[in-house]
Amino acid sequence: MILKYEIKKILSKKGTLIALLVLLIITVCSILYTIHYPSWDIDDNTTIHGIKAIKMAKQEKSKNNAIITEDVVSSIINEYKVISNNSIDGTLSAEGWLKIQYIDDLVVLVDNSYGSFHDFNYYLCGQLSTSQSNQFYQNRIKQIKEWANSDENDALRYTEKEREYFIHSAETLETPFAYSYMDGWKEIFNGGALVLFCVMLVLCIIIAPVFCNEYQSGMDNILMSSQYGRSKVAYAKVFSSYIITTVVYWSSVLLYNLSVLLVYGTDGANCIIQTNRGFWKSFYHLTNIQALGVSLGLAYLGSLLMVSLTMFISSKAKTTFEAIIIPFVVLLIPPMINTRYMPKIVIDILNLLPNNTADSTSIFQEYNVYQIGEKVFSQCQMILIVYLICIIILLPIMLHSYRKHKIN
């Protein structure tokens, strides 16, 4: 019964209702933007937008669904040359841009494969010959190996074990890749970060009063002099906070992701993320649907950590404002820090902060790893371990802090 009323306490506040409403508005706006911004050029004078554009893209791009073999690579190179009118540098005319839409995803894959580790040239496809088509998969391994063994600054900051980790990942990635129309997955990874970030902020706002509001309102006088005021009430506060976190988080992310997939379709779910735009170099061996599961799981863990941190501060704070300010700083400040010239240890710590879990694109694109002893852990693995440890440590401290609270 205490749990029921603790949940009611949180949900009955005006601040909670406003925060949830704002979250809903942001989620809906994100969905609408994701659905309405795509465009497709029918001809020089006609461009369609929104759902019509999505349907057209799906219809046309799906015609290219295939296992990427040497023959498929060859045909892409040939088709590009035809579209670019065999231009020497591969540049496209206005008419060429109209036609390239249909094979755009595959062109990008070829450009990724035959380009360098750091640079991307969209017109590279037009400079290739079909005799090179058998190098598509070896190129990737070669790129990563060369970079890992190079003297480039960003490679030198890794230990030998970490570089071996990247090379091993590249060498063991299963080929051939299956390509499918997968715009839905592309949009989810690109557009979901705002919703996830807002969920975390909103949860901090909602949960911040959970302990300190008792001190602020004077209810601590009654609670602390009651039989279960320091025991069951404390546990109920923690459970109610986690229950609300779980419901708010999963409702928001499922609303966003299911809405996007409903419109775009789930095609490409089982394609590996390396075939998804922007993830060519990723060392994770995951399909699109697996990557989504991992990123949502990490963001959920990030939310639980932020809520735990908020509750811990709330158990010590005198006012709700004090309880909100630190979680806000933890979430909002790190993304603004320019890490370009910072030592690796600082960057490694910043990469473990909860704001990162909202941005799955960064997690899967960037080469963030941690060597502990002889073992190398990916950023995902480290987040899982570190966050679970932090939550386990914070829980008893916050409960103790509340139980030992001194009445003013």
Add this chain to the structure above:
Amino acid sequence: MYLEIKKLEKVYKDKIAVKDFNIKLEAGIYGLLGANGAGKTTLMRILTGLIESTKGFVLYNGVDINKMGNQYCKNIGYLPQDFGYYPEFTVDDFLMYIAAVKGLDHTDARKRVNEVIDIFTLAEKKNKKIKTLSGGMKRRVGIAQAILNNPKILILDEPTTGLDPKERIKFRNFLSKFSDDKIVLLSTHIVSDVESIANKILIMKNGKLIDHGTFEELLERIEGCVWECNFNKKMADSFQMKYLVSNLKTVGEIATCRVVSKNKPTEEAFEIKANLEDLYTYYFNKDGEVE
């Protein structure tokens, strides 16, 4: 059943809030009288287990309350001076929640909440949010939550604040019925409440228990020291500066004063029967002495 306070002391950084407090409380109603800052709230918070004393003990039936933990809290009902509540909760929600926090299961809680709602005539307001209630109504909710667990020890800090005269009478009547086999300690500035309800009165000043006893016993201290005088109202200010005045009433040009003094203040003054306000004035003047 008894609550024994032995050499109790509570020291804060720059103040001694409770000093050398000794008393044994048995079943009955105790009125705790004292000026602002006398230490009443601190004493009550120690008795409810909210804060720990610096020195001394509080024993409940011979056992130190600090060693009893939750078992002691089961016997406590407390209404703090500044009654906190959840504005968005209805009266019913609030009382059901507090009942659960006090250890009642759902069935018992439902039954008991219905009972206290009847006792304090809150039925019409039970589904209203507490923030919409008047100050007096909120106070009634505060008193109601304090008795939900039928406590053996009821501690009420300024319980009648905000209650109108009718509500105060109802409250006094309730307390008289409630306190049969219980210890009730209530602090108040309203001496008429103490006068009509309390079996015994505890006088607290500067953290110390300076006197205690029944109403009659305490009034004996100032027997023969209370006078009534009449004079021109222009002299009222100078009169108050010279004597301890417990009441001043002006009708037309004439001021009528109740004076607490060992000696007759004016030739025309005549002795009258002392009351609790006179006693309050006697104890809480500047020097603590009757002149």
